[in-house]
Amino acid sequence: MDLHAEEDDLFEGIDEDLWFGLDDGESADQAAASSLAAEVARITGLKPFPAVARRIVAELSVEDWSTHRVATMMESDPSLAATLLKIANSTFYAANGRTSQDVREAVVKLGGQRVRELVMGLATLQLLNGRGRLARRCRDHCAGTAAISRVLAGVVGIPPGSLFVAGLLHDAGRMLLMESGEIEYAKLESRGKDEVPLIERETLGFDHAVLGGHVLKAWGMMEPVPKLVAWHHHPARAWSGGGEVATQLAVLRFADHICDAMENPEQDPTWRELTEGPEGEWAGLSEHRVTTLWRMLEGARAETLAIFA
Ligand SMILES: [Fe+2]
Numbered sequence: 098m099d100l101h102a103e104e105d106d107l108f109e110g111i112d113e114d115l116w117f118g119l120d121d122g123e124s125a126d127q128a129a130a131s132s133l134a135a136e137v138a139r140i141t142g143l144k145p146f147p148a149v150a151r152r153i154v155a156e157l158s159v160e161d162w163s164t165h166r167v168a169t170m171m172e173s174d175p176s177l178a179a180t181l182l183k184i185a186n187s188t189f190y191a192a193n194g195r196t197s198q199d200v201r202e203a204v205v206k207l208g209g210q211r212v213r214e215l216v217m218g219l220a221t222l223q224l225l226n227g228r229g230r231l232a233r234r235c236r237d238h239c240a241g242t243a244a245i246s247r248v249l250a251g252v253v254g255i256p257p258g259s260l261f262v263a264g265l266l267h268d269a270g271r272m273l274l275m276e277s278g279e280i281e282y283a284k285l286e287s288r289g290k291d292e293v294p295l296i297e298r299e300t301l302g303f304d305h306a307v308l309g310g311h312v313l314k315a316w317g318m319m320e321p322v323p324k325l326v327a328w329h330h331h332p333a334r335a336w337s338g339g340g341e342v343a344t345q346l347a348v349l350r351f352a353d354h355i356c357d358a359m360e361n362p363e364q365d366p367t368w369r370e371l372t373e374g375p376e377g378e379w380a381g382l383s384e385h386r387v388t389t390l391w392r393m394l395e396g397a398r399a400e401t402l403a404i405f406a
């Protein structure tokens with residue numbers, strides 16, 4: 098028997114770059130990997146990526162894409178078109194430049210790559226349509242984290258495009274697990290931010306970050322978004338690899354924790370600890386710097402919440 102072939106079977110559908118083992122022996126690792134692969138297949142089978150978004154992304158991937166064709170396709174999904182227009186006109190997304198009157202102008206103003214990322218992000222969000230208080234709160238948290246990520250990326254001096262989308266989708270896996278009811282999040286409300294992924298792992302073998310990264314990749318999301326999503330509770334790989342991904346992940350983690358602090362002002366803010374750790378180093382953000390940015394971050398968050406309300 099070819100052991101390697103069997104191993105490949107067990108890990109089929111698993112992207113090793115996005116995968117984290119349990120350090121619990123190889124067989125437990127493989128069992129967790131195959132249950133993750135089954136979960137990704139179940140979700141993507143149940144929720145195919147929207148055809149309109151797929152066509153827009155395909156059009157934008159060719160060199161001579163046409164604004165007219167993109168705008169026409171976009172207009173066939175009025176909710177997608179309306180949200181894209183609002184984002185293009187938001188102060189945090191396009192601080193300078195005039196207001197776009199319609200989708201055509203917004204596409205020209207944003208440019209192909211940004212539109213592609215945003216369409217992927219917004220179409221994915223349409224698939225995460227769970228109802229109820231916790232699902233709504235999670236969607237708001239994602240929208241807030243997106244806005245804060247984008248502002249911080251500008252401050253830190255890295256291209257902000259992917260960070261908005263990574264923020265928007267960082268807890269996609271959590272929303273999917275909420276929908277499937279596999280984890281009772283209502284019972285975990287008092288648990289710490291980094292404690293929840295550990296409980297998910299104990300229950301399922303994988304957590305919402307790794308699940309989200311894999312599902313986004315299966316839906317066709319471009320890197321670095323799946324990687325940032327998969328690593329947002331496991332940053333060690335990013336720190337050891339270094340480079341732009343480490344800075345991007347540091348910004349995403351700051352935004353995630355800052356957004357939590359804005360949502361729960363009565364709790365001790367956890368973002369302050371990040372300024373002392375690798376996040377502070379990679380993003381170059383000190384406690385003083387974040388404090389001086391606070392009002393701007395709050396403004397961007399409020400604007401995005403209104404867009405997605
Ligand atoms: Fe998370």
Ligand SMILES: [Fe+2]
Pocket residue numbers: 238242267268353
């Ligand atoms: Fe989060």
